[in-house]
Amino acid sequence: MRQLAVPLFAIILFLLFWEMLVWVNGWPNYKMASPSDLWPAFWRFKWLFFTFGWETLWRTVLGLIIAIIVGVLLGMVMGFSKVVREGLYPLLVGFNAIPKATVVPIVALMFVGQHDLNTVLIAFMISFFPIAVSVSIGLSTLEPEYRDILRALGASKFTIFWKIALPKTLPEFFGALKVAVTLAFIGTNLMEIVSPHGRGLGALFDSGKTNSDYPLMFAVLIALAILGIALYYVVVFLERIFAGWAERQAD
Amino acid sequence: MTVRKNTGLIRIENVSHTFNTDTGVLPVLDDLTLSVPKNGFTAIVGPSGCGKSTVTRLVAGLLKPDKGTVWLQGQKVNTPRDIVGMAFQNPVLLEWRTILQNVMLPLEIVPNAMSSAEREARAQDLLKLVGLSGFEQKRPSELSGGMRQRASLCRALVHRPEVLILDEPFGALDAFTREDLWQTMHRLREEEPFTGVLITHDLRESIFLADEVVVLSGRPATVQYCQKLKQRGPKSLDQLYTPEAIETLNILREQIKIARKDEEDKL
Secondary structure: HHHHHHHHHHHHHHHHHHOOOOHHHHHHHHHHHOOHHHHHHHHHHHHHHHHHHHHHHHHHHHOOOOOOOOHHHHHHHHOOHHHHHHHHHHHHHHHHHHHHHHHHHHHHHHHOHHHHHHHHHHHHHHHHHHHHHHHHHHHHOOOOHHHHHHHOOOOOOOHHHOOOHHHHHHHHHHHHHHHHHHHHHHHHHHHHHOOOOOHHHHHHHHHHHHHHOOOHHHHHHHHHHHHHHHHHHHHHHHHHHHHHHHHHHHH | OOOEEEEEEEEEEEEEEEEOOOOOOEEEEEEEEEEEEEOOEEEEEEOOOHHHEEEEEEEHHOOOOEEEEEOOOOOEEEOOOEEEEEEEEEOOOOOOOHHHHHHHHHHHOOOOOHHHHHHHHHHHHHHHOOOOOOOOOHHHHHHHHHHHHHHHHHHHOOOOOOEEEEEEOOOOOHHHHHHHHHHHHHHHHHHHOOOOEEEEEOHHHHHOOOOOOEEEEEEEEEEEEEEEEOOEEEEHHHHHHHHHHHHHHHHHHHHHHHHHHHHHOOO
């Protein structure tokens, strides 16, 4: 009960503070919308919010799933082979250093009109890096004794990976996944905003901008925050199931 | 196969080994010959970094010697064999498993015909023997250092290995816990006969646990001195303070001094 009440109370307090700030300063809508403006803006376009929210969500999740697959595979080869790690690391760091906002128009041009593909691609590109790095570090820093207790019994490399290396890397993996979830949302929205005739919450935000409908823009921000929170807690839930042992250790 | 006179269960014959490091080649073992009879228990002592751990890795088949041969039960050791159990200074228990599941781990690797109930019973028996009854469902982080090391010993023995290799397993424990574990080792040896190799820095530990203490010379190591011990089987801690034991300790201490001097000369 308290677990639910405290965050709820904090949110209400935050909304009240926001409302008061706008009211005291006498800010007009185009400077800063107040929470009381948001609900009407949402209600007016509620069907667009639901359909576009769903579009944004599935593209983000798909991009994230691809990022997990590619990131884990990359992390595995980099974690097991020093040569691959030395070779790939500068490339990956360089790739990650490029601001993805600059990649968006390139991708948009490269696959003109393929809006779904573009969006999923950017969500993937922006979010696989932390996953690859965390898995590779988790695997390469495995103490040799852990390997030796199984190797001395004649266990195969795959058995050692499955029984020891993989579970031992899970806490790091979920830590990276929490970062990746947020990043993937940024990627999806970048593409949805930039891409002409786009769909998704990013496109709704963009049309709010072109129509000078500021409360709508703020309402999209809140909708994005809600989706982000939901996906984040899905990851937390999965973490509890698969790597809950690590949490208890921290107590 | 030719019948040999030297019939130890573990036989290390004229083994030399060299490591390649960034700064060049590092010879660690030089013409080392050593044998441990079936159900014997040999402690290996020597200066720090003289190659003691390399010996255990050779016996376990985790390393191949550059020269010479390691034999286990009359068979050449080329790859790891599941007749070996190992415990290290770091208990390396898996945090995501309970103590019971940790102990049962080797049974998931080593081919055996045991049902899961039998595996559990076997692990439970061992845990009882080392005084960890009631801790089966705990996580490793909930146990003290000494208890974790007890669990680690159980894991090393659960598949009934012929050979138990202990690489400074009690090195990180406080003096009282260590003495407790020495007595646990005697209990285990009585109930579960095995052939033991113990690497240690503690001379009292070596004479308390082993039938024979081998002093290695400085790096590259070879056997410098062997001390057979008269007393066998369970001992009480009092026996560490008899004039005889003190004399043995003095001899060994003297030998370690020679080994360290030898290493300085080699450098």
